[in-house]
Amino acid sequence: MSADHLSKRFGGRIAFDDVTFEVGRGEVFGFLGPNGAGKTTTVRALGTLIAPSSGSATVAGIALEPENGVEIRRRISVMPESPGLYLRHSVVENLECFAELYEISEPADRVERALAAVNLADRAHDACGTLSKGLRQRVALARALLNDPEVLFLDEPTSGLDPVAAREVHELIDGLRRRGVTIFLTTHRLEEAERLCDRVAILNTTLRMIGRPDDLRDRLFTKTLSVKVRDPLAEPDRVFAGLPGVDGWRQDGPGGYLLGVSDTNLAAPAAVRALVATGADVLSISEARHSLEDVYLKLIDDEAVGR
Amino acid sequence: MTRLSRRRVRAIFTKDLREFRRNRSLTVGMGIIPILFSIQPLITVLTLSSSASSALRHEHVLLYMLGIPALVPALVAAYSIVGERQQGTLEPVLTTPVRRDELLLGKALAALVPSVAVAYLVFGFFLACVELFAAPSVAPAVIRVPDLLAQLVFTPLLAGWSIWAAMLISTRANDVRVAQQLAMVASLPSVAVIVLVALNFIPASLVTAAVAAAALLLLNRIGLRLVSATFDRERLITGSK
Ligand SMILES: Nc1ncnc2c1ncn2[C@@H]1O[C@H](COP(=O)(O)OP(=O)(O)O)[C@@H](O)[C@H]1O
Ligand SMILES: [Mg+2]
Numbered sequence: 001m002s003a004d005h006l007s008k009r010f011g012g013r014i015a016f017d018d019v020t021f022e023v024g025r026g027e028v029f030g031f032l033g034p035n036g037a038g039k040t041t042t043v044r045a046l047g048t049l050i051a052p053s054s055g056s057a058t059v060a061g062i063a064l065e066p067e068n069g070v071e072i073r074r075r076i077s078v079m080p081e082s083p084g085l086y087l088r089h090s091v092v093e094n095l096e097c098f099a100e101l102y103e104i105s106e107p108a109d110r111v112e113r114a115l116a117a118v119n120l121a122d123r124a125h126d127a128c129g130t131l132s133k134g135l136r137q138r139v140a141l142a143r144a145l146l147n148d149p150e151v152l153f154l155d156e157p158t159s160g161l162d163p164v165a166a167r168e169v170h171e172l173i174d175g176l177r178r179r180g181v182t183i184f185l186t187t188h189r190l191e192e193a194e195r196l197c198d199r200v201a202i203l204n205t206t207l208r209m210i211g212r213p214d215d216l217r218d219r220l221f222t223k224t225l226s227v228k229v230r231d232p233l234a235e236p237d238r239v240f241a242g243l244p245g246v247d248g249w250r251q252d253g254p255g256g257y258l259l260g261v262s263d264t265n266l267a268a269p270a271a272v273r274a275l276v277a278t279g280a281d282v283l284s285i286s287e288a289r290h291s292l293e294d295v296y297l298k299l300i301d302d303e304a305v306g307r
Numbered sequence: 308m309t310r311l312s313r314r315r316v317r318a319i320f321t322k323d324l325r326e327f328r329r330n331r332s333l334t335v336g337m338g339i340i341p342i343l344f345s346i347q348p349l350i351t352v353l354t355l356s357s358s359a360s361s362a363l364r365h366e367h368v369l370l371y372m373l374g375i376p377a378l379v380p381a382l383v384a385a386y387s388i389v390g391e392r393q394q395g396t397l398e399p400v401l402t403t404p405v406r407r408d409e410l411l412l413g414k415a416l417a418a419l420v421p422s423v424a425v426a427y428l429v430f431g432f433f434l435a436c437v438e439l440f441a442a443p444s445v446a447p448a449v450i451r452v453p454d455l456l457a458q459l460v461f462t463p464l465l466a467g468w469s470i471w472a473a474m475l476i477s478t479r480a481n482d483v484r485v486a487q488q489l490a491m492v493a494s495l496p497s498v499a500v501i502v503l504v505a506l507n508f509i510p511a512s513l514v515t516a517a518v519a520a521a522a523l524l525l526l527n528r529i530g531l532r533l534v535s536a537t538f539d540r541e542r543l544i545t546g547s548k
Pocket of ligand 1: 010013014015016033034035036037038039040041042545546
């Protein structure tokens with residue numbers, strides 16, 4: 001799947017703009033952004049529900065054009081932001097209807113397997129209106145699995161769920177990932193993107209950054225080594241300045257130093273050697289990690305400043 | 308035009324029928340309208356004495372009941388699209404390979420079948436009551452072969468047109484109640500013509516029947532195309548134009 005300078009405007013209002021990315025087969029691609037960033041609109045555009053205003057895209061290997069709508073929808077499935085179940089119908093009745101709409105051969109068998117995949121076999125004949133939010137979300141996921149999609153769109157699959165229900169959904173998504181399903185997942189939750197996705201795109205109307213969660217961190221922040229010694233160094237500048245791979249340093253509490261480094265593999269051993277040479281007792285030396293949250297907040301912050 | 312999938316039409320049909328059956332406000336409405344349209348003629352006919360039956364010669368009591376197929380399906384069909392939209396079930400359906408015409412045809416049939424069934428049922432009930440309980444010479448004055456035939460033929464034709472008109476409204480409306488009220492208003496011209504014929508203001512001749520049937524057939528033919536043309540996926544999903 002790919003998108004090339006894809007944009008969508010509603011009248012004068014821009015929902016998302018100039019979005020370009022590629023998703024490989026079997027990849028779990030995360031679309032991360034705050035509310036109103038354009039995630040749902042992107043999913044709808046790629047899912048052929050609304051026409052993009054400009055740009056082009058390929059979904060499941062097929063060009064995103066109005067005349068290809070049916071062919072694309074045959075190969076994908078979308079789990080929308082709200083499950084959209086027929087609440088007066090039982091779980092099985094909901095799924096059977098969609099199995100027929102996908103013209104699946106042996107629908108009863110597929111419905112049963114989809115229910116088993118989301119651990120809902122025992123609730124099959126309950127009316128959807130009687131299910132909790134988490135269970136409804138699982139029914140919607142089962143529905144999205146019926147046609148064995150090449151690309152599965154999940155729009156905020158855990159929004160509004162309690163932590164336990166969210167974890168169950170995470171585990172289900174993990175299972176799909178192991179089975180090699182290509183997944184396009186939107187979320188405003190960082191730990192979800194970090195936990196589930198191979199690559200993440202950060203969206204706030206326009207794409208801010210794409211990459212593996214690790215890479216995003218590296219690209220946004222200079223890496224730092226955190227050094228702790230028992231007694232404060234007499235002349236820290238003499239110890240740290242000029243070490244290979246070290247760009248600079250600053251004090252971080254008594255006996256603590258933060259080194260800005262370009263290459264940890266070079267800097268860490270050099271720093272240890274230099275410290276030992278001055279007779280300092282090294283308590284710890286570690287690479288300071290930034291969570292994706294830092295990346296995210298930094299990006300959103302930059303934007304606020306830019307406005 | 309590409310071929311429609313019968314299987315998908317049937318899936319929509321089955322699902323909608325089930326939904327209508329379990330939706331209290333719809334079943335109540337489908338019950339009340341026939342009662343309103345059959346009670347008054349029933350009382351008139353059953354309280355008529357034999358000697359007064361000649362007064363019926365210039366009226367077509369049976370035709371009043373064509374109001375049932377004109378109004379009942381409007382109520383259901385007006386619900387069928389905006390109702391799904393309001394409860395958020397339209398978006399998932401539209402993400403499947405279902406074509407617009409398959410969806411609309413399935414929905415129209417789901418409104419047609421129960422409405423026509425209700426209309427015929429009430430009609431049969433009315434005939435039975437007249438045969439059993441009306442004064443001796445009243446029944447033959449009320450039950451006339453041409454009126455019976457007209458009833459049989461016009462029930463589905465009227466229902467069909469009401470359904471397309473109501474669905475047209477349903478694709479544009481933002482609220483179920485408003486859609487249903489507008490659909491009732493849209494059915495009023497049909498009801499007005501029915502009443503005029505029943506009261507013999509418009510002569511109930513073969514020519515009248517032929518013209519009315521031709522007009523309804525034409526409307527039913529263009530109905531699907533009309534609704535299909537106003538069915539805008541994007542507007543239905545995002546709720547804006
Ligand atoms: N139908 C619409 N008409 C006008 N603006 C819309 C419409 N749908 C979405 N938007 C706007 O597009 C932006 C993106 O919305 P959305 O895709 O729902 O964001 P997200 O899913 O990331 O929260 C929002 O600013 C929203 O107000
Ligand atoms: Mg959203």
